[in-house]
Amino acid sequence: MTGPLLHLDGFEGPLDLLLRLLESRQLDITEVSLAEVTDQFLAYLRAGGRLDPDQAGDFAVVAARLLALKARALLPEEGSAEPETPGSSGEGEPELEEPPADLVEQVSRYRLFRDAAERLRAWAEERRDLIGRAAPERLGPPDPDDVLDGLTLERLIEAFRDVWQAAATTAREPVRVEPFRLTVREEARRLLALARRLGSLPFSACFRRGGRSEVVVTFLALLELVQRRRLEAVQEAPGAEILIRFRPAGEDAGEAAET
Amino acid sequence: MNPLAQAVEAILFAAARSVRLEELTGATGAGPAAVEAALRELEEALAGHGIQLERVAGGWRLVIRPALAGPVRVVLDAQPPSLSRAALETLAIVALRQPVTRAQIEELRGVHSEHALRTLLEAGLIEEVGRKEAPGRPILYGTTSRFLEHFGLESVEALRAALEGEAGGGRRQLELPAASSNREANGAAAG
Numbered sequence: 001m002t003g004p005l006l007h008l009d010g011f012e013g014p015l016d017l018l019l020r021l022l023e024s025r026q027l028d029i030t031e032v033s034l035a036e037v038t039d040q041f042l043a044y045l046r047a048g049g050r051l052d053p054d055q056a057g058d059f060a061v062v063a064a065r066l067l068a069l070k071a072r073a074l075l076p077e078e079g080s081a082e083p084e085t086p087g088s089s090g091e092g093e094p095e096l097e098e099p100p101a102d103l104v105e106q107v108s109r110y111r112l113f114r115d116a117a118e119r120l121r122a123w124a125e126e127r128r129d130l131i132g133r134a135a136p137e138r139l140g141p142p143d144p145d146d147v148l149d150g151l152t153l154e155r156l157i158e159a160f161r162d163v164w165q166a167a168a169t170t171a172r173e174p175v176r177v178e179p180f181r182l183t184v185r186e187e188a189r190r191l192l193a194l195a196r197r198l199g200s201l202p203f204s205a206c207f208r209r210g211g212r213s214e215v216v217v218t219f220l221a222l223l224e225l226v227q228r229r230r231l232e233a234v235q236e237a238p239g240a241e242i243l244i245r246f247r248p249a250g251e252d253a254g255e256a257a258e259t
Numbered sequence: 260m261n262p263l264a265q266a267v268e269a270i271l272f273a274a275a276r277s278v279r280l281e282e283l284t285g286a287t288g289a290g291p292a293a294v295e296a297a298l299r300e301l302e303e304a305l306a307g308h309g310i311q312l313e314r315v316a317g318g319w320r321l322v323i324r325p326a327l328a329g330p331v332r333v334v335l336d337a338q339p340p341s342l343s344r345a346a347l348e349t350l351a352i353v354a355l356r357q358p359v360t361r362a363q364i365e366e367l368r369g370v371h372s373e374h375a376l377r378t379l380l381e382a383g384l385i386e387e388v389g390r391k392e393a394p395g396r397p398i399l400y401g402t403t404s405r406f407l408e409h410f411g412l413e414s415v416e417a418l419r420a421a422l423e424g425e426a427g428g429g430r431r432q433l434e435l436p437a438a439s440s441n442r443e444a445n446g447a448a449a450g
Contacts, residue, residue, distance in 0.1 A: 057371065106369070113367060116351035116422050117344065123410045124342070129325035130313065131335075132408065133275035 182214055187221035195231055195246035203233070203242035260304050263289050264297040271301075271312070271321045277408050279318035316407035317414055342378070349375035350384060354406070354418055358388050358399035376400065384409060 191206060207218050222244070225231040230249075235242045260268070266287050271278055283294045298319060302312045313322045323331055342350065349372050352364050364372045379385045388401035402415060412418050 061370070110367060110369065113348055113351045113355070116355060117347035119422060120351055120354075120410055121342070121347050123412075127409070127411045129328035130322045130411075131328060131331055132313075132320055132322045133272070134335075 180213060182210075182217045184217055184221045184224060187218050188225055191218070191221055191225060191244075192230055192246075195244060198246075200243050200245040203244055206244055260300055261297070263287060263293060264300040264304065267294065267297045268301050268304075268321075271319060274320070277313075277316040277318035277320040277404060282318070315411055315413065316404045320408065342382070343375070345370075345372070345375040346378045350379055350402075350406070353379070353385050353400050354402050354415060355422065357401040357415070358391075359401075360391055360393075360397040360399055362397060364400075 194206075195201060206222055207215055222231070222233075226233055229247055232245050232247055233242050234245060267283055270283065270286055280291060280294060283289075283298075284291055287294065289297070298312065305311055309327050310321050310323055313320055345368075348368055349364055352367050353359055356363065356367075361372060361376060364376070376385070380387075382405075383403055384406040385400050386403050387398050389399045390396040391399050406412075407414065407418075410418075412421075
């Protein structure tokens with residue numbers, strides 16, 4: 001890895017970063033060290049760099065995007081054991097080298113605007129000394145003709161009637177919002193009990209039926225338990241099902257949750 | 260100067276913006292040819308002055324001679340306005356894709372653009388031009404004539420042509436005949 005990846009001072013978001021990576025010929029996303037990007041980010045913060053919430057959010061978007069790309073590049077493609085997967089990529093070329101086409105297109109479209117922006121900046125720079133008169137202050141209330149451009153009272157009444165009728169006909173179905181009940185703590189308890197009883201279980205068996213949120217909660221609980229060394233995850237061969245194993249207490253001190 | 264050229268000068272001075280030919284003919288009651296002749300006369304009359312005529316944004320306006328910007332800024336206490344990269348990118352998208360919604364801008368840039376939009380609105384470079392007939396009726400943004408003045412453009416079409424016509428990245432083809440001829444005239448007058 002050469003040079004700083006991230007220039008937070010002039011940082012303009014994930015597309016900007018990806019474009020710079022592409023332009024510096026670091027086409028292979030797997031070559032991008034995400035740890036290094038994160039380290040730079042943290043170093044920037046520690047050095048007293050100011051960061052507004054928007055910028056922090058944008059960074060999270062970059063990181064997530066890069067992570068997704070990298071994960072896609074590193075993981076074996078689903079069903080790669082079988083030769084044909086007609087849906088995805090026609091030829092057997094692995095897509096490890098380049099980011100996916102839609103992203104490339106998005107980045108190149110972004111490049112158009114970035115270049116246009118640069119051109120605008122140059123034009124404004126050329127013209128910075130062509131100072132015109134400052135606009136005179138407007139005195140008094142605005143001209144009603146400017147505000148109500150060609151509008152008559154009849155048109156206003158008509159417009160209000162339309163809105164009124166639309167409001168009257170809108171059904172007033174009550175909206176029910178269900179609170180989400182499952183917590184990571186509960187899931188962790190369930191998983192631990194399950195693992196203790198069975199000794200070990202396949203990764204996929206950890207999840208119960210449910211929506212995305214349930215899956216996420218279960219996964220977070222799993223990560224939590226692995227981090228606290230209550231469970232361990234092993235994979236015996238590349239592509240094989242991951243096994244979740246119970247670790248009896250006492251194998252290590254359980255206070256590893258805190259750094 | 261004849262009375263028509265004087266009227267044109269007065270209008271441009273007081274308007275403090277680019278005034279279109281139709282506005283000048285409408286205000287003075289003179290025909291287009293007469294107003295154009297008056298503009299030429301005004302341009303010549305200003306040759307030895309500190310201000311000059313500039314053709315921009317589909318009209319004409321009065322600006323100072325660039326060489327005098329230094330002392331002018333001292334009195335005005337004004338720094339040349341500079342826009343952040345985020346604002347410029349957002350502005351470029353609005354200019355080329357207008358009318359455009361914030362969501363469309365953000366999709367193209369890949370980041371939030373609310374702050375940039377607000378900056379541009381405050382600077383008078385863009386404005387709300389309507390509402391999109393879509394869920395939520397989002398605001399549509401477009402560029403203003405102040406935008407054209409700021410960047411020295413005749414029209415949005417000219418901008419598109421300039422940006423698309425030279426993807427190679429050369430100099431723009433838009434000429435500013437008034438400004439350039441004045442620059443020469445200025446040099447002659449100074450020498």
